[in-house]
Amino acid sequence: MSTIEERTDPIDVAAVKADFPLLAREIKGRPIVYLDSAATSQKPRSVIEAMTGYYETINANVHRGVYEIAEASTNALEDARAATARFIGASSPNEIVFTKNATEGLNLVARSWGGANLRSGDAVLLTQLEHHANIVPWFQIAAEKGVEIRWIPLTADGKLDLTDLDRLLDGVKMVGLSAMSNVTGTLTPVRRITDAAHAAGALVSLDACQFVPHLPTDVAKLGADFASFSGHKMCGPTGIGVLWGREALLDAMPPFLGGGGMILDVSLDGWIPADLPAKFEAGTPPIAEAVGLHAAIDYLSGIGMDAVRRHEVTLTGYALRTLRERFGDQITIHGPSEPAERGGVMSLAMEGIHPHDLAQVLDEHAVCIRPGHHCAKPLMKVLGVGATARASFYVYNDETDVDALAEALDAAAGFFSF
Amino acid sequence: MPGLEDLYREIILDHYRNPRNRGELEAPPATRVEGFNPLCGDEIVVYLDVDDDGTIADIRIGGQGCSISQSSASMMSAAVKGKTVREVQALTRAFKGMMSIHESSLDGEADADSEAAEEAAADEVRLGDLEALRGVVKFPVRIKCATLSWNTLAQGLAEAAEAG
Ligand SMILES: Cc1ncc(COP(=O)(O)O)c(C=O)c1O
Numbered sequence: 001m002s003t004i005e006e007r008t009d010p011i012d013v014a015a016v017k018a019d020f021p022l023l024a025r026e027i028k029g030r031p032i033v034y035l036d037s038a039a040t041s042q043k044p045r046s047v048i049e050a051m052t053g054y055y056e057t058i059n060a061n062v063h064r065g066v067y068e069i070a071e072a073s074t075n076a077l078e079d080a081r082a083a084t085a086r087f088i089g090a091s092s093p094n095e096i097v098f099t100k101n102a103t104e105g106l107n108l109v110a111r112s113w114g115g116a117n118l119r120s121g122d123a124v125l126l127t128q129l130e131h132h133a134n135i136v137p138w139f140q141i142a143a144e145k146g147v148e149i150r151w152i153p154l155t156a157d158g159k160l161d162l163t164d165l166d167r168l169l170d171g172v173k174m175v176g177l178s179a180m181s182n183v184t185g186t187l188t189p190v191r192r193i194t195d196a197a198h199a200a201g202a203l204v205s206l207d208a209c210q211f212v213p214h215l216p217t218d219v220a221k222l223g224a225d226f227a228s229f230s231g232h233k234m235c236g237p238t239g240i241g242v243l244w245g246r247e248a249l250l251d252a253m254p255p256f257l258g259g260g261g262m263i264l265d266v267s268l269d270g271w272i273p274a275d276l277p278a279k280f281e282a283g284t285p286p287i288a289e290a291v292g293l294h295a296a297i298d299y300l301s302g303i304g305m306d307a308v309r310r311h312e313v314t315l316t317g318y319a320l321r322t323l324r325e326r327f328g329d330q331i332t333i334h335g336p337s338e339p340a341e342r343g344g345v346m347s348l349a350m351e352g353i354h355p356h357d358l359a360q361v362l363d364e365h366a367v368c369i370r371p372g373h374h375c376a377k378p379l380m381k382v383l384g385v386g387a388t389a390r391a392s393f394y395v396y397n398d399e400t401d402v403d404a405l406a407e408a409l410d411a412a413a414g415f416f417s418f
Numbered sequence: 419m420p421g422l423e424d425l426y427r428e429i430i431l432d433h434y435r436n437p438r439n440r441g442e443l444e445a446p447p448a449t450r451v452e453g454f455n456p457l458c459g460d461e462i463v464v465y466l467d468v469d470d471d472g473t474i475a476d477i478r479i480g481g482q483g484c485s486i487s488q489s490s491a492s493m494m495s496a497a498v499k500g501k502t503v504r505e506v507q508a509l510t511r512a513f514k515g516m517m518s519i520h521e522s523s524l525d526g527e528a529d530a531d532s533e534a535a536e537e538a539a540a541d542e543v544r545l546g547d548l549e550a551l552r553g554v555v556k557f558p559v560r561i562k563c564a565t566l567s568w569n570t571l572a573q574g575l576a577e578a579a580e581a582g
Contacts, residue, residue: 356458356484356563357426364422373459386459386482415422416431416485 011311013398019044027366033404038392050295080290089218097243097280102209103133105228105243110137112253120146126176127152132375134176134207158184158335169200179211184335185345194223216305236296240289257282312344344393355389365408424553433489441478449578453570460487468578491567512543
């Protein structure tokens with residue numbers, strides 16, 4: 001990856017911040033400093049208004065309706081699907097399955113593809129930096145099928161150690177891979193792994209939950225076979241996620257949930273599944289949420305995903321420099337040291353202060369960070385910690401937020417100094 | 419609005435910095451139990467030596483976690499050492515009563531006439547230093563940190579009773 005760190009920000013952050021109503025509020029008498037976008041992002045006014053507008057003007061159930069607003073509602077859902085396909089470079093809207101969140105997408109792949117294709121003695125390869133959402137579903141199916149789970153280890157600075165990749169891939173049918181760690185911000189070499197996996201006869205299910213919101217995404221270039229992400233981490237609402245899959249693969253897979261909307265025909269003797277993508281969307285879909293996601297995609301596209309990425313590299317570089325200069329040996333920042341190799345997520349450890357206590361003191365300064373294991377306990381074990389304090393950035397954060405973080409960390413260090 | 423000084427009393431920070439009864443006992447004969455707080459990864463190990471007449475002859479604490487979980491464990495160890503199991507059960511009830519959001523007033527002063535306090539009084543229990551943890555109820559997500567060691571102790575006492 002080329003070095004794209006720059007000192008000037010390509011985004012007018014003050015203008016962006018003004019688009020997010022929540023960021024105007026105060027906490028304990030201070031302006032909120034929101035540094036938890038890796039957990040969920042804030043929502044711009046355009047997303048909130050799009051959803052309200054949907055409910056106020058065209059709310060109706062989709063598909064079978066013939067009246068005007070039912071048709072408008074159906075169109076809104078399908079427009080959202082088409083916009084999502086364009087946003088990630090999918091070759092057809094049929095490749096976009098709306099789910100509840102990334103977790104459901106990852107489970108769908110494990111259950112539906114894994115259920116139909118994994119046999120006793122096969123292996124599934126995961127990385128040690130996976131979120132539990134790309135671990136537990138594989139454990140579940142592995143236990144049923146007698147499948148072996150293997151792990152790609154990590155280097156000391158939190159990157160994937162691919163030394164043994166070819167040996168690890170031997171006999172593997174599926175690779176579960178996070179494109180970007182939600183703990184260390186590590187960007188993984190997706191293309192290198194998808195190429196190696198394909199050469200070894202394996203498919204790749206990408207956890208793109210932290211990637212799609214922050215970097216320009218072209219699924220064709222990434223080379224994966226499936227990719228899952230959540231609307232709520234990319235300025236969209238909760239309650240909607242996306243599973244992208246290669247059309248031929250999705251087409252060959254059995255449905256995941258059964259019910260209305262996913263059938264072509266049901267009789268007293270049985271049923272025939274619908275075509276893609278309806279086959280995987282049983283029940284009433286998240287329609288207003290799809291409208292919100294569409295608005296979020298428009299919002300991010302308006303800024304430009306290249307600009308989003310360059311902004312975050314610049315800001316992450318500033319944060320790494322600032323925190324290292326100010327706290328020296330007192331602070332550990334897990335993960336790659338080069339901003340170009342990571343996203344805007346950093347897990348911090350302050351000498352002698354437990355992450356839980358750190359987050360508590362930071363809350364007093366209206367600085368929102370998250371302590372805990374971040375649903376990545378195997379990674380915590382590799383890092384040798386029980387928990388980390390995680391700060392994460394997005395389009396609406398700027399240097400003043402980093403400075404506020406540094407001030408609050410300073411206060412915490414003072415408070416807990418021995 | 420509760421402030422940090424409600425949570426991090428000096429005595430709590432003192433127990434965090436200088437934990438009492440830190441270490442291990444050989445198990446067996448001692449009882450060893452582990453407690454986890456899955457939300458924040460806090461972990462407490464309690465080693466208990468309960469003698470034949472039902473007295474906690476010795477206790478040691480291991481594990482790692484935030485200042486509240488670790489100081490609570492330290493304070494607990496100091497409070498229960500040398501007490502009988504019955505006394506410890508009463509103390510546990512009183513402490514859990516204090517940690518119960520429903521029985522404490524969240525916005526005002528600590529409620530002297532709350533049910534828990536009445537129960538504790540009925541048990542003739544004095545919480546002593548443990549009172550310093552009262553402020554934790556004003557930070558509901560931290561209550562589990564404070565009660566982790568007590569729940570682990572209760573499990574340890576049950577196991578010790580079974581084994582004995
Ligand atoms: C890397 C990664 N994968 C998966 C998830 C799960 O996302 P969700 O909870 O929206 O399903 C998250 C978010 O917590 C994540 O950061």
